[in-house]
Amino acid sequence: MATTNRQFVLGKRPEGTPDRDTFELEEIEVPEPEYGEVLVRTLSLSVDPYMRGRMDEAESYAESWQVGEPMEGAVVGEVVESEHEAWSAGAFVTGNLTWSEYATAHGDRLSPVEPGENLGLEAHLGVLGMPGRTAYFGTRDVLDPYPGDTVVVSGAAGAVGSTVGQIAKLAGTRVVGFAGSEEKVRYLEEDLGFDVGINYTETDDYREALDEAAPDGVDRYFDNVGGPISDAVFTRLNVDATVAVCGQIDTYNATEAPTGPRKLPMVIAPRATVQGFLVFDYEPRFPQATEHLREWVEAGDIEHRETVVEGFENAPDAFLGLFSGDNIGKQVVKVAEPDS
Amino acid sequence: MATTNRQFVLGKRPEGTPDRDTFELEEIEVPEPEYGEVLVRTLSLSVDPYMRGRMDEAESYAESWQVGEPMEGAVVGEVVESEHEAWSAGAFVTGNLTWSEYATAHGDRLSPVEPGENLGLEAHLGVLGMPGRTAYFGTRDVLDPYPGDTVVVSGAAGAVGSTVGQIAKLAGTRVVGFAGSEEKVRYLEEDLGFDVGINYTETDDYREALDEAAPDGVDRYFDNVGGPISDAVFTRLNVDATVAVCGQIDTYNATEAPTGPRKLPMVIAPRATVQGFLVFDYEPRFPQATEHLREWVEAGDIEHRETVVEGFENAPDAFLGLFSGDNIGKQVVKVAEPDS
Incomplete structure (x- = not known):
């Protein structure tokens, strides 16, 4: 069982282009899942351009992040401990979690990551995400x-x-x-x-x-x-x-x-x-999209690529790189290897 | 029978805001209608903002006017002489004609101007045009x-x-x-x-x-x-x-x-x-629009107003006034009174 955990919080709101000071790395406890919750170990973290808007005080379509509060984003992870009937330890899941090495979430807010032809775990943050x-x-x-x-x-x-x-x-x-x-x-x-x-x-x-x-x-x-x-x-x-x-x-x-x-x-x-x-706005039809995209990817009709930054502590660099065009395909942060 | 006729041609293409030099007044013959054509005496002439685009060389959705060639626009007029079976002298018509006191057009390109409650002749250039x-x-x-x-x-x-x-x-x-x-x-x-x-x-x-x-x-x-x-x-x-x-x-x-x-x-x-x-793009449904608008106007549900500049020779001022906001409602040029 893990004993250390780290998370990124919004260090300060950027004026113009964000930099490393926008992000603050904190050591925190590994959270305990409550009834209905699942403890997830982050394997890969998504950084996306829309997150820039969440750094501002003025709210747009996505809720503003608060200074000192953890950032959030799509994650692929592995269930460590589950207090939810749908999940058990070792399952691969995806969902919107905090930028941290371990996080809890209600089990209803997670989706299964199903392996497939031409589909690594990170694909669930990109072409299937x-x-x-x-x-x-x-x-x-x-x-x-x-x-x-x-x-x-x-x-x-x-x-x-x-x-x-x-x-x-x-x-x-x-x-x-x-x-x-x-x-x-x-x-x-x-x-x-x-x-x-x-x-x-x-x-x-x-x-x-x-x-x-x-x-x-x-x-x-x-x-x-x-x-x-x-x-x-x-x-x-x-x-x-x-x-x-x-x-x-x-x-x-x-x-x-x-x-x-x-x-x-x-x-x-x-x-x-x-x-x-x-x-x-298309949420009711997300399953249709995922199924269709999966078919195309498995058939080789749609290619996908992920640009991977290694190490949780480098998540800010991965995010900042979006604005200098460092990525080809989906930019992700590799946080850990799966246990299972 | 009229013996004099005047028309406006494009004097020169405006650079920026048009002025009186954009327009050139010419004396011409009263044209003779050929087979199928109608000779129309202009009663009122429409000036519209979209005509500014026709003064430029670069063609947009409406054809460019050529320097030295007559301007064109919507007109309400009275038939003087007809070589077309649908029209006879004294009929009121509307159509796209040259900016002139007398002009010929093929009879198929003219529409009848039907009088109605709250509807003067000029309304056919505005709310019904x-x-x-x-x-x-x-x-x-x-x-x-x-x-x-x-x-x-x-x-x-x-x-x-x-x-x-x-x-x-x-x-x-x-x-x-x-x-x-x-x-x-x-x-x-x-x-x-x-x-x-x-x-x-x-x-x-x-x-x-x-x-x-x-x-x-x-x-x-x-x-x-x-x-x-x-x-x-x-x-x-x-x-x-x-x-x-x-x-x-x-x-x-x-x-x-x-x-x-x-x-x-x-x-x-x-x-x-x-x-x-x-x-x-809505041309096939123009009759629907005209009928609906006419019902609203006759019922008093839609008000309309025309701002009238008197005199054919003042058509350029009427046009230029569109850009300084001189008009309330439809800007028209009153060219002549009906004979009949």
């Missing part, structure tokens, strides 16, 4: 592309974007992805089957890059990033274009309200639809 | 408000906005309108039944004005204007909000790509839908 579901509903329900459409994805090599592009390819579309390195572009084109990857660090003229990569214009745009990439894509929208606004990581660390070219004038002539969405 | 249809489909199909919703309209005292607000009121909503003078605000509140009119020339703090006028936030926003008004409204969108982007008159005369606060980040938390639209 919240990012995969975001891609699934964002592509199928919001973007809803037709065969032959040109689909553009920003943040294309990330956990969400990489899955969006592959689902769009399965739907018979031409897929163009923006990503921030040659390695990522190769990943898009060679491993994921994107038609064209655009390395946005290699050119300032995204419009020209689009004219080459998407000569028939843009029918569907899945936006994880915002900023100058979106500025360019909006100038290339076809009639009846749809823009799914999933994330805007380009603006998350802004200290003043970010400005840019006005886009409302650009939606009139193409009769474009711009749709913000949150994956949480 | 393109602006009324824009309001009708923009409100019913795009905005689609529910009873109890708060609907915000920019350019609320204009031809489109004034009708949008009244249709939204008929749908059981709370309606807030932005307009540019105290007289317009009184028009909204006293004549049209808007719940609140906001005079945007009297305050810079549109957010605060909205907090007072729309304390429950904004469910639906019908945007004719763009710019700082839209910047404020986007910060007050409720979950499931819809924004109908009809026009962006604030930006039409910009000489450089206009910039402003980025709005894509603002659509995520409210899962907002931003929808550009063009009335032309």
Whole structure:
């Protein structure tokens, strides 16, 4: 039985870009599960861009973290001790827990992690987790592309974007992805089957890059990033274009309200639809998404990758790396190896 | 039979805000109708903000006007001579003709102007014309408000906005309108039944004005204007909000790509839908719109007003006045009195 435990709490609210001082590492007791609860040993921890919003005082769609209180996020772990009838020691589970090596949660709030072809434990934080579901509903329900459409994805090599592009390819579309390195572009084109990857660090003229990569214009745009990439894509929208606004990581660390070219004038002539969405709204259909994604992954139709930072104490670096584009695919923190 | 005729041609393409030099007045012959055509004497001429786009070389949804070629627009007129079986001299018609005192058009391209309760000839350029249809489909199909919703309209005292607000009121909503003078605000509140009119020339703090006028936030926003008004409204969108982007008159005369606060980040938390639209797409349903609008106007459920500039030669002033907000309701040019 473990005797030491560590957790990260919010050290202070970041002004602009977070840094190591945003996080504070604390030694705490290993909690005791109460009736209905389960003690989980964290194996892998998810860090996600949306967490940046939780660091601010102003509440958005996700509850604000409080200074001195533990951060929370998706975890894959192993049950150590269970006071809940559904779970017993040694079971692999996933759920939203605190950033800690050991945490308790009510057993009803955990889901089983079922092994499968092409599926490691970390996949349950990525392609089978919240990012995969975001891609699934964002592509199928919001973007809803037709065969032959040109689909553009920003943040294309990330956990969400990489899955969006592959689902769009399965739907018979031409897929163009923006990503921030040659390695990522190769990943898009060679491993994921994107038609064209655009390395946005290699050119300032995204419009020209689009004219080459998407000569028939843009029918569907899945936006994880915002900023100058979106500025360019909006100038290339076809009639009846749809823009799914999933994330805007380009603006998350802004200290003043970010400005840019006005886009409302650009939606009139193409009769474009711009749709913000949150994956949480699709919760009743999460099982459908997970099942579908699992089938695709097991059949080899959808590839996935995780970028792993080793060691619980390095979770802040993993998070900060999201904003410098360190990750290909899903960024996770490997905390421990399974016992069983 | 008339012996003189005048027309306006595009004198030169405006850089930024148009002025009198944008327009050139020419004396021409009265045209002879060919087989199938009708000679129409212009009684009233419509000037509309969308025409600004036609003055530019870059083509948007409406064809560019050419320098030296006549401008075109909606006209109400009287048939002088007909070579088309559907029309005979003395009939009142409406259609898209050149900016001239006399013009020919194929008879199939003209529609009858039927008199009615509360309906002068000019109403067929406004509430029963393109602006009324824009309001009708923009409100019913795009905005689609529910009873109890708060609907915000920019350019609320204009031809489109004034009708949008009244249709939204008929749908059981709370309606807030932005307009540019105290007289317009009184028009909204006293004549049209808007719940609140906001005079945007009297305050810079549109957010605060909205907090007072729309304390429950904004469910639906019908945007004719763009710019700082839209910047404020986007910060007050409720979950499931819809924004109908009809026009962006604030930006039409910009000489450089206009910039402003980025709005894509603002659509995520409210899962907002931003929808550009063009009335032309609804053409198959124009008769439905006209009939419905006519019923409302005749029953006194929808008020309408025209601001009239007298004299064909003053058409440019009427057009330029759209950008300084001279008009309440529909801006028209009175060219001649009917003979019959």
